Amino acid sequence: MLSTKSLINLKGTYVLPLMLVFLLSSGCSVTKVVPEGEALFWGYDVAVKGEKDSSKRSADLETELSQTIQPDPNASILGLRPKLAIYNAFYTEKEKGLKHWIMTTIGEPPVLFSELDTGSVSQVMRNRLHNRGYFNNTVGSTAEVKNKKATVSWTAKVGEPYRLRKIEYTLNDSLQVHRDIQRTKNESLLQPGEPYDLSTMSAERVRIDGTLKNAGYYFFSPELLIYSADTTVGDRQVDVLLRVKNAAAARALQPFKMDDIFIFANYSVGDSLATNDTIDFRGYHYIPNENYVRAKHLLRGVFLEQDSLYTREEHLLTTKRLNAFPAYKFVNIEYEVDTTKSDALDAFIYLTPSLKKSLRAEAQMVNKSNGFAGPGINISFQNKNAFKGSELLNVELSGTFESYVGGRGSGDVPEGVEQEGNPNLTSYEISAKASLTIPRILSPFKIRNLRTEFAPQTRIGAGFSFLNRVGFFQMNSYSATYGYNYRPTQTLTLDVTPINLQYVRLSNTSDSFTTLLEKNPYLRRSFENQFIIGSIYQLTYSTQIYEDRTHQFFDRVTLDLSGNLINGIQSLGGSPSPTEDFPRTIAGNRFSQYVLLDNDFRHYLNIGKESQLVTRLVTGAGYAYGNATTLPYVKQFSVGGPNSIRAFRARSIGPGTFTPEDPNDSFSFFDQVGDIRLVGNVEYRFPIVGFFKGAVFLDAGNIWTFREEFKEDGTPARPGSVFNSSNFLNELAIGTGFGLRVDVEFFVLRFDFGIPVRNPSMPEGERNVFNKFNGSFGGDNGMVLNIAIGYPF
Structure with missing residues (x-):
């Protein structure tokens, strides 16, 4: 129980629901509804004693034998049994009503010791051990009942397992199927000296069947193969004979x-x-x-x-x-x-x-990584066979109306700059885009049909968007792409976009925003009208398709190049070398030249049936050169927000230790972007009740610039923003927190509560801010609530 003194020290109304969850999880007594003379099946352990077992399989055997125990005890989380506690708290003998619904739907009745047949379980364990080569084994159990809680211990004693001495195929060479089986013997899963294992013998039948299926034997099946085992040869050895059933139909024994x-x-x-x-x-x-x-x-x-x-x-x-x-x-x-x-x-x-054509309209709530959120509408048209080649044509029209809810706020503008428009940074965007996905490679060169289970694709896209940031600027963006998607294996995907064109045009800037650009040359160059002409290469490796694996990996590497080809062409044409004041242009507009490399690595450690420990490391760097001195604004990195460092709002961290002149300045989020990104996350996910999931997390990261930037008067534009390899760890923002997720398989609604731990924008010696946490959702030291769709990574 929490003391009264502890409750007084905690602030904020969020304490009450947390206390309720805690009390429900603890329960007055987990044995509250256990009948007299009964006991709650509290837990169990399984031990395999095999001092003379040279195969060293005790740990694997204990795991396997544990899976045979039925029923399972009540579900527990960190030693607590919340579903049982809810059952006890809402227990009623009535068969209807709210309490009955909560008790039976969310709660879980106690699993009684009398429901466990230890004798039957022990027999199943003996059979499992026999199948693993321990023909002489003993399994016993003991039960301890204390305070109406029963704990059962199973002990299995095994010796040296029987091992394979000889594997022979009893076959009739006059039939081709027997000769084809004999030819597979070198690939056999059964090897002399290995322990006798029934599961391996079953897998060997499946292997032979698979080999024959690829040799024309359409009607063959694993059940046509049978084993004979001779355990009388002595010295704990087994001779195994494999043959085809005499009753096998003739058509099963011939290739087609x-x-x-x-x-x-x-x-x-x-x-x-x-x-x-x-x-x-x-x-x-x-x-x-x-x-x-x-x-x-x-x-x-x-x-x-x-x-x-x-x-x-x-x-x-x-x-x-x-x-x-x-x-x-x-x-x-x-x-x-x-x-x-x-x-x-x-x-x-x-x-x-499929249904060839479809038209869909949907209303949505937009929550962007840059901190803007608001309602939107999307209308899409699909044609799944646009040109009689199963081409997927997708046309989308969308509009959003957003306000900036995730940044530093909407405080006063810089001194000497007149505020115009809505102080809440209202924005609306209208966009149209079309894409054509072709399930084959379109190329000027003839390419042979690739023998992969995933069809290679050609993707062609074009789009236009109009963005009006009220009181600041309007921006028109045009884009066109041509690329390929190729998945040679289940785990590897390659996206190649050799043509990636984008033109960004800024217009109708307000006086206040123009003044801001004039005071910050770096920001001005980021927002210049410019072309992005280049290529994007992306390689993705993922083992998440193997759901039964304990360790799953995901890694996505992205290489983004721009301006190199067009710059080279102009160099060959004799154009003057570009300078900061006189860059090379296309149709009177500068084109960007940069290289950007980004990597997103994740590791998923599956613990039990539903719990998971996820770690992620995101690294990225972009460098402008040649015809450009800054990355385009749309290509620069930012951190903070629901998919990054959740204790800080979007675009509110960095670069480095840089702090805006006024942290509440509505212009500050424009400045908080950089050339280098480093973000690390650790998150433990666990089930709570039903489709409610929980999480605790730790996030860290920051952004930096490659170059020092200067204002027109020669002073640094963003002091502390440059990356320093000897000091960058001291400049990481750190946050922790907990989350609640509503996971109904096809839809995940996420609530993450971020708590700041370390703030690099504070003076050195004052950056550890966790001890100043005020327990509320307000102020610089308050909690940040992130509401989003889907898991963060």
Whole structure:
């Protein structure tokens, strides 16, 4: 229990709900509703004693045996049992009403010791150990009941496991299938000297079946292989014999070739399968015609070939590639033995079209990383088969109305600058963009069809946006891109955008904003009308598709280049070398020249079924050179906000130790960008109740500049902003906090409460601000509430 004195020292109304959660989690007594003579199944442990076991598998065996215990004790978090506490707190014998609903829906009834059959569990454990080669094992359990809580300990005693001595295939060489099985022996999962393991023997059957499936044996299955084990050879050894069942059907023991391949390109359930209006194209029977997707485009996703052996590999590759076509929602492939050739299969590929065109309108709440938030509307049109090649055409029109809610605030403007417009930095944006995704590579050079399960894509895009930052400026942005997406494996994705064009034009600047730009040459150059002409290369590695792995990794590396090609062309054309005052231009506007490298690395440690420890390190650096002395404003880094350092508002940190002349200045967020970024996050995620999830986190980071910037009078524009390799760790902003997430699988609503720990903008010696935390949501030392959609990383 929290003392009264502790409660008095805490400030803010948020204490009350936290106390309620704490009290519910603790409960007056977890055994409150446990009947007399019963006990709560409180916990268990499993120990495997194998002093003479040379395989050293005790830890793995303990984990495996623990999974056999049913039922599980009540769910616990950090030693607490919140669901059981809720059940106890709202316990009622009524079968309706709010208390009954909370008790049965959110709460969890006590798991009683009488529900646990220790004898049956021990027998299951003995069977598991037998399957792992411990033919002579003993399993026993003891129970301790104290204060109506029962704890059970299981102890398994094992010796040296039986090991494989010899593996033989009892086969008839007169049949081709036996010869094909024999040829796979060198790849066998069963090796002499290894412990006998039933799961490995089952996996060996699956391996052989997979090999045969890729050699034409369409009707073969793992169940046709059986083992005989001889444990009488002595010295804890086993001889294993593998053979094909005598009752196996003849067609299961012969390879099949592909004969006719029929493609129903516009199939619906219930359609008659008449083959009139068939087009014979490159050996395929294309039905009914090319009014939907043209055959030449569709066949890039078909890898079954006439007169070739049937293989599962080609079947799966075809299925996955056709499923990647936006024009289709279902893909099904069936096989039948040819009516005239007993060793041939006819393939029937049924493709069910998706809804071709769709129009969607949605209202949304925009919450941007730059601190602007507000309502918006988005209207999108999709055509999933725009040019009869399963091309996905997407056209979007959007409008947002936002106010700046995440920065330093809306205080007074700098001295001598007249404030115009809305002091809350109201903004609205209207944009239109179109993209075309083509499920194949479009290139001036002929490229062979890549044999990957993920279809390579060509992406073409164009867009326009108009941004009106009321009281400051208006900005028109034009963009065009041409790129490729290629995923050679499940874990690796390559995005190449060789053409990335962008033109940014600033207009209708207010007097106050113009004065700000005049006083800050660096900021002025960042906002100049300019072209971005370059390429973007992105490599992503992710193992998150393997959901059963304890360790999952994600790493995205982005290389952004601009201006090099056009600068080189102008150099070859004899243009004068660019200077800060006389840069090279296109149509009278400067073009940017820079290199930017960014890396986002994440590690996910899965703890139990739902808990997870996530770490992230984001590093980035951009350097302007040649025709530019600063990065374009849209390319510069900023930190703070819901996906960065959550104890500080968006764009309110750095660069370095720089502090705006007035921290509440509504102009300050323009200044708080840089060339270098370093952000680290650690977050522990855990379940609470139902779809409510919790998190505690620690964030750190900052931004810096490469160069010192000067005002027109020669004084530093942003003192303390330059990166210093010997001192940057002392300039990190640090924040901690906790979060509540509503996770309903397809949608996550996130509430993160950030608490500042270290503020680099404070004078040295005063940067540790955690001891000044006031427990409220106000002031420089208060808590920051981040509301966002989705997890932060």
